[in-house]
Amino acid sequence: MPQKQLHLTAFMRPVSLHSGAWRYPGAYADANFNLAHLTSFIQKLESAKFDAFFMADHLAVMNMPIEALKRSHTITSFEPFTLLAALSAVTTKIGLAATASTTYEQPYHIARRFASLDHLSGGRAAWNIVTTGNPDSSKNFGQDEHMEHADRYKRAREFFDVVTGLWDSFADDAFIRDKESGIFFDPERMHTLNHKGDSLQVKGPLNIARPVQGWPVIVQAGQSEPGRQLAAETAEVVFCSPRDLAGSKALYADIKGRVRAAGRNPDHLKILPAAFVVVGDTAEDAQEKRLKLDSLVHYDTAIASLSVMLGTDARVFDPDQPIPENLPKTNASQTAQDGVVKLGKDEGLTVRQIAQRMGGYSGLAFVGTPEEIATEMQQWLDEEGADGFTVVFPFLPQGLDAVAEKLIPELQRRGLFRKDYEGATLREHLGLPRPGNQFFKESVL
């Protein structure tokens, strides 16, 4: 059997999820909000043959205490559609994934905007469907309370049907443009949706041609029960955040099983866990970079995060000693407490260092030489823990450069990652079929 191939997308809003990233020596402090930097990042990612550049999105400033917020480089960011459209003009192959909320948007707008981005980019758009995590968003949209979780997912499922229905408003061959007869398009090849559902009523048709990819690639990142079910029914890429390989294998098996149960081909949904990747020349060099980065997290923020994880006030501990033995049992998450204690022992970290890890980036991380990281990634791929990764960079530009210039060549050497794009569209990069039009037979064009 030929070696399975990794798919890699780059998590780019914010450009680093690590809260100390902007302070790293030599890092661009404004990397998240500087078009010239973002242009250079996407061009490097494209030359490294990444599948896609991924913009998360939030509809309010982050819901954190002002003492933490004022240290956060996420406070000002570009809006995804405008940024990705601008970046589409300076790239030719890399996919462009935008997050858009089904809770605080209208399907007609969303369908139009993704169709437009897909046309402008020659078939490179993807929609990360979110129901919006940050409850503060509601107050920016005239609603006192964030919609209930179950209602959000119910609306999301219907929203997906409406958007895909609108994308199918025109057959691919509807636009005749016959100067002689004066007929611009064939009205028989236009479909009016007339959707009347529980949450949404949308007439259509959309005022833009069917997207180049038929439908932009559908991405989903929810992990709750209804989140997984939505993914199984609709998604072609899943972003997720498992802690370790065992957890990811369980999630992978669960979601692929649901896809099968929904009557879909499990190869047509790619599971790409978020992975924080710190590449070093040696294992020690990589560890040092990470510790240096963690040390840039403000202690107040850090210790608050650690206290939450431990379920006890960690400010009373000596910051320069290990976590004391015999912590009080917590009625928060015992798994979380045990995990943190184990982390401290395994890496020999002080309270301060663990706190800064928790306040920096506490998710799945690959820290090591290109060879070590490539070996880990291959294991995840081979053991069905992942179909690839959503790469989170530690700091930029250096952390991104190291991935592009050191890790990618190692993955390519091992036959785990493409040396060049083989197709033109994001669907082609991901090995996904182009969906047929639900209202019209395949175009013969």
Added chain:
Amino acid sequence: MPQKQLHLTAFMRPVSLHSGAWRYPGAYADANFNLAHLTSFIQKLESAKFDAFFMADHLAVMNMPIEALKRSHTITSFEPFTLLAALSAVTTKIGLAATASTTYEQPYHIARRFASLDHLSGGRAAWNIVTTGNPDSSKNFGQDEHMEHADRYKRAREFFDVVTGLWDSFADDAFIRDKESGIFFDPERMHTLNHKGDSLQVKGPLNIARPVQGWPVIVQAGQSEPGRQLAAETAEVVFCSPRDLAGSKALYADIKGRVRAAGRNPDHLKILPAAFVVVGDTAEDAQEKRLKLDSLVHYDTAIASLSVMLGTDARVFDPDQPIPENLPKTNASQTAQDGVVKLGKDEGLTVRQIAQRMGGYSGLAFVGTPEEIATEMQQWLDEEGADGFTVVFPFLPQGLDAVAEKLIPELQRRGLFRKDYEGATLREHLGLPRPGNQFFKESVL
């Protein structure tokens, strides 16, 4: 007194408003929906030093009978924000004006998207505030009926206050990004709007820095009583569609008077009537081009338009003869009927030709040599009928090329139009001040 200067924006959605444009010999049939063409158009407009590229917008397919719709090149168009963001990456100076509806949008989204476009383009964004003309739009947004005219304008006025309030969420100097102290921004320089009004409730702050221009340039195109009043209170550019110089002078005086009454400087609102410009090598050449173009309007559509204008069924007339004398009095608009009869006499047109004029583009037109058109434009400028024009092209690329290569040099020769951009932002091109932040003193940066 130095010669007043014209301001010119290009009406680019659709790229021609004339319904026969796409059929013109040599014209791009897909000009309205082809990124390569649109890129070449905006680059030509920028080398001709146009103030701005203007995208009208509609939230439904055009509300016309299917027999006319199927002949319309407007059926598929790019969405304005994505297109303008992409075009911002291939231009450096020209303004980018997007239409956005206050009736079917949310102010938080609109504020964010314009702020993002303004940052991405280095201060070139403008917002054409519309309340949305096409009543079919409501059905694409879950509403059976289009909101009442008065309610639409009431909401629009409040919407403007919310959007501008959100743009002012951060002082210009809020972003400290001090790596040493770890402070990214100064919370004292962030304002939470907490708007609670009749139509809208929006908390804020916006999650993006204040636009480069402070506020993107505000444009308005409504001409009803509340439309004019909204313009007087908020707009910095007015797009309008007067029939002739006398009508435009009246509108100009009315709007500038309202601006004064609102306590604003009338020089800070520019009135730019839409003008269809057909440039020829001779007057006859220009007229021939126009007649050729009109002849491409389908007779059924044309005669239906003429019947409406005359208030009587024009299908009974001989298409190849002049309009008969002694038409029945109409209880539609007698002014419209008289105007059409006069046009037929003045230009010696047949019923078919008049019908095709009405079904093609019946608004204000400048048709002639570069010298003739420059003289007319200067008269409008000098007699306070206009501060410039929103140029509508007859067909593309040729009609746009003729304006850029023949008319613009003539205007420049006469000292009526800039030879080069003097500023960097659209506000600077238009001679408009940068608004101060309503919540913070001017930045000292």
